Amino acid sequence: MTDKTLASPDTGTRPPGTTRPARRRRFNRREAVAGYLFISPWIVGFLVFTAGPMIYSLVISFSHYNLATNVVRPAGTSNYQALLENPRVASSLGNTLFYALLAVPLEIAFALLLAGLLNRVGRGSGFFRTVYYLPKMTPTVATASIFLLLLNGNTGAINDGLRLIGISGPQWLVDPDWVKPSIVLMALWGVSGTMVIFLAALKNVPRELYEVASLDGAGPVRRFFSITLPMISGAMFFNVIILTIAAFQVFDQAYLLFWRDQSNPAPEASLFYAVYLFQEAFRQFNFGFAAAMAWLLFVILMVLTFIQVRIGNRFVYYEGGR
Structure with missing residues (x-):
């Protein structure tokens, strides 16, 4: 029996052990969405309180930034x-x-x-x-x-x-x-x-x-x-x-x-x-x-x-x- 015969809609059934790719993809997608929803508080916290300040600190490391005067001047690598x-x-x-x-x-x-x-x-x-x-x-x-x-x-x-x-x-x-x-x-x-x-x-x-x-x-x-x-x-x-x-x-x-x-x-x-x-x-x-x-x-x-x-x-x- 060929793979084409196994997948034929005329049979109406699938042999044990085979999977439905479309249904599995939908299930995997729902699992991924649920997982991202569960970890979304950590992702938001990481982006706002860790990654964001790190990127900003890298930017101001190439500038003369004085908080007292709130003056920012480019500094290059000085x-x-x-x-x-x-x-x-x-x-x-x-x-x-x-x-x-x-x-x-x-x-x-x-x-x-x-x-x-x-x-x-x-x-x-x-x-x-x-x-x-x-x-x-x-x-x-x-x-x-x-x-x-x-x-x-x-x-x-x-x-x-x-x-x-x-x-x-x-x-x-x-x-x-x-x-x-x-x-x-x-x-x-x-x-x-x-x-x-x-x-x-x-x-x-x-x-x-x-x-x-x-x-x-x-x-x-x-x-x-x-x-x-x-x-x-x-x-x-x-x-x-x-x-x-x-x-x-x-x-x-x-x-x-x-x-x-x-x-x-x-x-x-x-x-x-x-x-x-x-x-x-x-x-x-x-x-x-x-x-x-x-x-x-x-x-x-x-x-x-x-x-x-x-x-x-x-x-x-x-x-x-x-």
Whole structure:
């Protein structure tokens, strides 16, 4: 029987397994329309609040735009040339890079440690998960106020604790060498979001693998590096990328600890890229230069993410294969 016979209207029926192309196309079209209607709020929000401002910022990055005078003058590429000539851009990028190299590994290690401890808790694990996550819910302003007291070089609780064991604590908020570590300590306070992701990954590691490894004589360290790390490598990969992006955009901690009070000069070691961008945009009202700074940061993050993806995919274990 040929295909022409199967499609003949004289038969009136179709063999099992065949489909009606026209009806399927109409069904697929209705499914597509319904899907777009469901996601239309997100599409509108993305176009209005994300894509639109991004395009506008790209346009004004090629102009001299002063919000105070509302004067816009074409600038060509002078704003981008000024990025290369401005020493504070280079120093703020250096401070941000140093912070990222210090903060990201510490946040990964601390979050993984907390997740490992929670993974071992049996009864009452929900209570401990809630307690460990509460710092993430604390407003940043309140957290900064607490750390201003904790990190005070003379009367702070951290230095008081160090004195009890015979260690003279540093001037956390004054000494340029300790400014960035103090901000890292504040960042570690809110590491519980990363911890939750690691905890979910640890819960999905098959217990049978640990049992077999124990029978083969593998100790805790060997089981961690041979089983735990490979099995949670996907979560590790995700957290490293997200934390790297967040580290290059660090603003709240540095601004609240050092730059909120303009009457006291802040150490240059606390001048991060996002803080300097904020100063140029909302204190100097130099929006063209600030927009160019924002796009430079966007390019840097795109390049770093691309490198991380290319390198990280070699070490990530995918259970279903690639």
